[in-house]
Amino acid sequence: MNSLSKLTGALTAAAAIFLGSQAAAQPLTNYVHYLVAGDSAQGLFESMLSNGPRVGGGKAYASTRMDPDVSASTQVSGGRCRVAGFKMNMTFTIRLPQLEKQGNVEPALRQSFERFYNFAKRHEERHREIWLQCAAEAETLATGVTAPTCAEAEARSLKIVEDVSRRCDRRHAEFDAGEQKRLSSHPFMKQALFKIPALPPAVTVASTKHQQSDLHQGALASPQ
Numbered sequence: 494m495n496s497l498s499k500l501t502g503a504l505t506a507a508a509a510i511f512l513g514s515q516a517a518a519q520p521l522t523n524y525v526h527y528l529v530a531g532d533s534a535q536g537l538f539e540s541m542l543s544n545g546p547r548v549g550g551g552k553a554y555a556s557t558r559m560d561p562d563v564s565a566s567t568q569v570s571g572g573r574c575r576v577a578g579f580k581m582n583m584t585f586t587i588r589l590p591q592l593e594k595q596g597n598v599e600p601a602l603r604q605s606f607e608r609f610y611n612f613a614k615r616h617e618e619r620h621r622e623i624w625l626q627c628a629a630e631a632e633t634l635a636t637g638v639t640a641p642t643c644a645e646a647e648a649r650s651l652k653i654v655e656d657v658s659r660r661c662d663r664r665h666a667e668f669d670a671g672e673q674k675r676l677s678s679h680p681f682m683k684q685a686l687f688k689i690p691a692l693p694p695a696v697t698v699a700s701t702k703h704q705q706s707d708l709h710q711g712a713l714a715s716p717q
Contacts, residue, residue, distance in 0.1 A: 520583045520625060526591035532598065537590075537606055538685035546588045555613040557620050558586040561628075565635075565650065567643045574643035576650050579635035581628040587617045602684075609681035616672060620665060627661035 529540035546556040562582040568575050589610060592598055598606070634657065635650035676682060 520585065520621075522585040522587060522621065524587050524589065526589055528593040529590045530593040530597075532602075534602060534605065534681060534684035535687075537592075537598075537602075538682075541590050545590065554590060555617050556588045557617040558588075559621075559624050560584045560586075563654075565647065567646060569643065573639050573641060574646045576636055576638045576646050579632050579650055581632060581654075583624060583628060585621050585624075587614070587621070589613055589617070605681045605684060609679060612675075612679055619668060623661060623664050623668065627657055627664070631657040 527544045527546070529537050529544055531537040531540050541554050542552050546553045548556050560583070562584070564578075564580045564582070565576055566578045568577045590613070591610075592603065592606060595603060631654045634653045638646050638649045638653070640646040640649055
């Protein structure tokens with residue numbers, strides 16, 4: 494699962510490189526899988542914890558990484574500079590679990606895991622939708638900005654992106670909060686956690702975890 498969070502540094506660097514090179518936004522999504530093995534729900538659960546993505550220092554069942562690429566064009570007229578176009582291209586990498594040897598997993602468990610896989614996939618794709626919606630909002634607001642100089646116009650556009658990214662962060666967090674109950678009550682998770690001691694109240698079951706080194710990652714986070 495996460496977000497356009499704190500794009501200031503990354504987007505400023507990208508804009509510095511690509512300003513003046515206008516291009517149409519072309520989001521790209523790559524799906525990659527990590528292998529899990531086990532002959533029970535608990536075994537598959539533990540395999541996901543061992544082999545799954547690490548996001549923000551925590552373990553996750555699935556994750557989405559977003560790599561932004563910003564381009565803009567400016568025009569000078571009448572002594573003022575205008576941002577004529579502002580585009581945010583995004584590349585998404587969605588990481589999901591996959592059974593290593595499906596034939597070794599009994600049919601009922603395989604179906605239960607497949608339902609969990611689809612739940613995780615939809616979760617990560619919803620984070621992608623939020624990112625794309627926020628990017629569209631930022632593009633609309635940043636295009637047409639004017640200032641006495643192009644440097645000022647560019648700075649104002651990037652400030653708009655920063656403001657949108659903060660609002661986007663809240664949307665990701667709200668989505669994750671709403672998913673906590675659905676994840677904890679998912680049949681596969683109830684099977685997997687049946688014999689595992691109760692988790693402390695402070696631990697969240699589904700949340701977006703990120704830190705300075707992975708600002709553009711979201712995850713369906715593990716409760717452990």
